[in-house]
Amino acid sequence: MSSELDFVHRFVPGSSDRTLLLLHGTGGNEHQLIPLGRELDPAAALLSPRGKVLENGHARFFRRLAEGVFDLEDLQRRTDELAEFVLAAAAHYQFAVEKMVAVGYSNGANIAASILLRRAGVLQTAVLLRAMVPFLPEKLLDLSTVRVWIAGGKQDVIIAPAETQRLADLLQAAGANVSAHFFEAGHGLTNEEFVLVSRWLKKLGP
Ligand code: MLT
Numbered sequence: 001m002s003s004e005l006d007f008v009h010r011f012v013p014g015s016s017d018r019t020l021l022l023l024h025g026t027g028g029n030e031h032q033l034i035p036l037g038r039e040l041d042p043a044a045a046l047l048s049p050r051g052k053v054l055e056n057g058h059a060r061f062f063r064r065l066a067e068g069v070f071d072l073e074d075l076q077r078r079t080d081e082l083a084e085f086v087l088a089a090a091a092h093y094q095f096a097v098e099k100m101v102a103v104g105y106s107n108g109a110n111i112a113a114s115i116l117l118r119r120a121g122v123l124q125t126a127v128l129l130r131a132m133v134p135f136l137p138e139k140l141l142d143l144s145t146v147r148v149w150i151a152g153g154k155q156d157v158i159i160a161p162a163e164t165q166r167l168a169d170l171l172q173a174a175g176a177n178v179s180a181h182f183f184e185a186g187h188g189l190t191n192e193e194f195v196l197v198s199r200w201l202k203k204l205g206p
Pocket residue numbers: 025026064067068069106107108110158159
């Protein structure tokens with residue numbers, strides 16, 4: 001394993017050109033989203049890293065000072081670190097980065113959004129489940145080739161739907177093609193959205 005593959009992770013080969021980058025929420029791990037990834041796309045390869053930050057023993061992708069208040073310096077560093085890992089993993093496992101789809105939940109969706117806003121060209125497609133604006137960039141990157149499917153829970157008390165909408169608006173302002181959805185749900189995910197994501201992925205093609 002190359003030294004840049006420095007996230008604990010799982011890689012499950014697939015039978016199509018697509019790779020799903022699975023990014024768990026606080027307290028998750030590299031195993032947690034594998035079944036969901038398989039359900040969303042039975043043919044895709046799956047790359048699932050574990051966040052390196054521990055908060056009271058719970059793994060996350062970056063540090064926070066309080067709920068919804070992020071350590072922006074750490075976020076910046078962890079965003080770059082994860083982006084480098086993804087590029088190294090693509091070289092190591094020989095998958096096409098441009099065919100990769102990030103699927104992030106909560107903290108995982110927030111770091112995916114941070115990669116979109118900070119690292120041009122790493123993510124072309126992202127599914128952001130219960131996400132918020134991770135940081136406000138000084139200058140928006142050109143995201144006109146990027147597609148995002150984003151979902152909030154109308155009763156989510158951890159990430160208010162208005163915060164998810166703010167992120168959708170920001171990504172759209174950067175030129176991304178954004179499809180935003182709000183469900184009768186809290187922070188937990190619903191089957192309804194899995195079905196919709198799966199359909200959306202099918203429509204994007206293999
Ligand atoms: C975050 O810290 O990224 C969000 O508050 C969501 C969470 O992980 O609870």
